[in-house]
Amino acid sequence: MTEFDSKETIEEILRGNKEAYGRLIRTYQQPVYNLAWKMTGSTDDARELTQMIFIKAYINLRRFDRNRKFFSWLYRIALNETQNYMKASRRFEEIEKLELTIGETPEDLYQDKEKQIMIQQALLTLRPHLRSLIVLKYYDGLSYDEISEVTGLTVKKIKSRLFSARQILKERLVY
């Protein structure tokens, strides 16, 4: 994850420059969305959550310690908001339905979609604290050190939990 040139941009945002916040959204919207999507299993929820996360970040921007990395602060908000949202809406088990019409869609695309759903289902069987590590590592491409900054866990603990998570996924996905 490339660290955004956050200090200068945050100064601009705090001076009321919305365009600067737009730049920040453009940089981080995809990983935040990925996290929200893979944690909830729903693109609608992910969009709603992504919006909530960026609004919350904006509200709290003055509280951001500029000696820290911006992405780890933002991800921390994203993780907390996602987990709160999941608790509140109890949508652990919901996943998107396959909505493809045979004939309109090539079979290989259909199979890809099926595979995506299978992976999403497998992810949703993981407990949230394991699922979030898989998402941060695979879907957002964070290194162990970066995951450690975001979650506050030691690298050793992260590796141990990822090992457990991948064991479970292997059982679900590969026969």
Added chain:
Amino acid sequence: MLTNRIKQRLQQYLDGELSPDKKKQVQELMEHDSGVKDYYEKLIATDRMLQEDAAAVATVDMEKEIIGHLNRSQGLSQVGTDRERWFGFIPASPQWTLLPALVLGILIGFFIFSPVLKKKHLKDLSTMELAGTMTGHATGAFALPINLAGVNATINADYIGSDFLRINLHIQSEQESQIRMSFNMDQFNVWNMKAVNPTDESRILADYQSVAIINRGDNTYLVLLKKLNDAEEPLKVEVFYDDMLQYQTVVTVK
């Protein structure tokens, strides 16, 4: 035999975390034990599936959506002067100011002194609820004084009609403080909000389930919530100061 230790080694081998010596040991183990090799291939397959799935994630562009929401949330506190925001419909020249002011005065008088409306406001409210003193004559939904080291605030709420809860927050804080009111999004909508004297050090924002007021100095804020049903609803009030949660309480809004 495939022990947990061997499984961990295989995962480390896949992640490229082993020293050359240990790497060689793992390779030799796989050559001699088909069970170990089979397990390793399944690990590779799982890893590949996750990587492929990650690569197939649809791209999103939510910049306009989010900035639009922020603009709507802050519209009243950041665009134009206070007069323009609230009384922009009244022309600035004196001859045109008097007439609408007179009409407005009559209307306000009617709403304040009308016994019918007053009765409507008062009905179903207990003595406790009437304790609010926001306007001195209207009904009070709740009154909440907050006296902390560094932050003094008075939060008064009253009803406008039966659907709207008007919250008046007077805040004094030397350093930046934040007062956040959280609610159930199925029960309240944020209808309007403003800082009475907007400054660079006063911000007021909202999302689906909370309103946050960030203040330094002495200012008053108004928040209008639309109540979506008649049930009693909790409204959580939190005060942050010096980057710490200093106070929180829950008031029940009837």
